Amino acid sequence: MTVKQISVFLENKPGQLAEFTKLLKKNDIDMRALSLADAEDFGILRLIVDDSYKTACILKDAGYVFSITPVLAIELSDKPGSLAHVLDILGENDVNLEYTYAFLTRKKDRAYMIFRVPDNEKAIQVLNKSGIQPICQSELGELFE
Secondary structure, eight states, X not given: OOEEEEEEEEESSTTHHHHHHHHHHHTTOOEEEEEXXXXXXXXXXXXXXXXXXXXXHHHHHHTOEEEEEEEEEEEEESSTTHHHHHHHHHHXXXXXXXXXXXXXXXXXXXXXXXXXXXXXXXHHHHHHHTTOOOBOHHHHHHTTO
């Protein structure tokens, strides 16, 4: 029950993100979620897309350095405390959170988070015991219809 995140290394200079997004547009790739972390010389662009295989092929052909990582996608109630509840469950069960970012869909009153954890299987088991079912890659597309 994971989704595929593509992490792309971009030079930290003006226009790099614009150039990257134009490549996606040219190839009809739809971004579902995006997070950008920067360092002095480069940035790490993390994204969830509608077609990770097609995107990987396009990025390879264009010469980008990237990796694909399985991450958790979680649906939450869009109300105060929902994220704190999930974070409590993970923390109480010794599941460390490496990073997280949010994304939106067309579903009203729902929020969505991406979680990167060291052990996806453990996190999935912990969340399932608490009634939280992570979203799989095939279900992700349905959220945007």
